Amino acid sequence: MSPTATGGAVTGDRQVDALIAREVARRDSSLQLIAGEIEPTPGVRAAMASVFDVKYAEGQPGSRFHGGCEVVDELEELAVDRAREVFGAEYANVQPLSGTAANLAVFAAFAKPGDPVLALRLEHGGHQTHGSRANFSGRWFTPLHYGLRSEDEQVDYDQVRELALVHRPRILVAGATTYSRSFDYPLLRQIADEAECILLVDAAHLAGHAAAGTLPSPVPHADVVTFSTNKVIRGPRGGVILARAEHEPVLRKAVHPFTQGGPSMHAVAAKAVAFAETATGDFAAYARTTVALARALSAELTARGLRVVSGGTDTHQAVVDVSALDISGLVAQHRLARAGIVVDKAVLPFDARPVTEGSAIRIGTAVPAARGLTADRIPVVADAMVAAMSTADHSEHDRIRREITGPATR
Secondary structure, three states: OOOOOOOOOOOOOHHHHHHHHHHHHHHHOOEEOOOOOOOOOHHHHHHHOOHHHHOOOOEEOOEEOOOOOHHHHHHHHHHHHHHHHHHOOOEEEOOOOOHHHHHHHHHHHHOOOOOEEEEEOHHHOOOHHHOOOOOHHHHOOEEEEEOEOOOOOOEOHHHHHHHHHHHOOOEEEEEOOOOOOOOOHHHHHHHHHHHOOEEEEEOOOOHHHHHHOOOOOOOOOOOEEEEEOOOOOOOOOOEEEEEOHHHHHHHHHHHHHHHOOOOOHHHHHHHHHHHHHHOOHHHHHHHHHHHHHHHHHHHHHHHOOOEEHHHOOOOOEEEEEOHHHOOOHHHHHHHHHHOOEEOEEEOOOOOOOOOOOOOEEEEEOHHHHHOOOOHHHHHHHHHHHHHHHOOOOHHHHHHHHHHHOOHHHO
């Protein structure tokens, strides 16, 4: 079994190698429209498989708890320098194991259990780390939530200001997981100053766009910015914290030793590679393509009778109301999957269906953009999506799969 056939990995374990090969085949035989997934670059994959995966480096560069860290000290400093340069940040911490771990560290740094934290409602697009009762953010802190305006399904900044001034949250969170629009960072900075709270921007889906210049950067306005390196940025699964220099001591201690032990140094190596790649013109072109494809697909689905939440998108993702087809988001997800089109179910901002079903799907274009999908193919994709969602006939789904999974749409 060749490395190419297994996505670059041959483990020697026949069962695991078979599963790797199946996953490669699954991805190659379907159109990946998961908004939170990317196609890592060869350099990132190589770094993830490097010798750094075995090095225990608990602590900070120059102050580790284990010997033999002279090389990984340089590695982490390289990743930090590259992150600071790409995003124009005074401080960067590349140790968080995920975006969730990064958010946990920020909460730990600036809030005490029971403190109020204000963020976007989960059902309006917020993330579970922004106050879900099933998550640390909702169990250990007092979650307060602002929402979207019903008339245009965009952030209600008047409500943000009112809630912030009445409740005086310790942290004001801007960011989302299924919200496709940019945020007004200068206005949020003003509100945070008025309420005397920390402004945290969770830029998981936005950092790549900020780096490429396709969206405004939150860094000049926020106290702290967190993001995942595995969204539009084509890096490893991991998290990063950017902040003003004054916050370095408390954030450093919140990451280690408060919320995690040794970092994954192979992921840090891959982050360093990703940051260098993110600073290139090729990456900027890729990021622009993700937005262009998302906007084109949104427009084509709208032309076919579906409704896109907020009327469009500023990013690589969009939420599409499938109610016109008289199905739930969950049914739409299953029918599309059968036809070789992989999406997530989603809820609408003011959804009447339960969260487990939803009335929408969420689409993302980061993987298709990396794999070479071009705008001229978008009408074909839109036709296939509507056709697949409109029928329960498996033979029709099989026909659509054969049509949609050509080289240009894989």
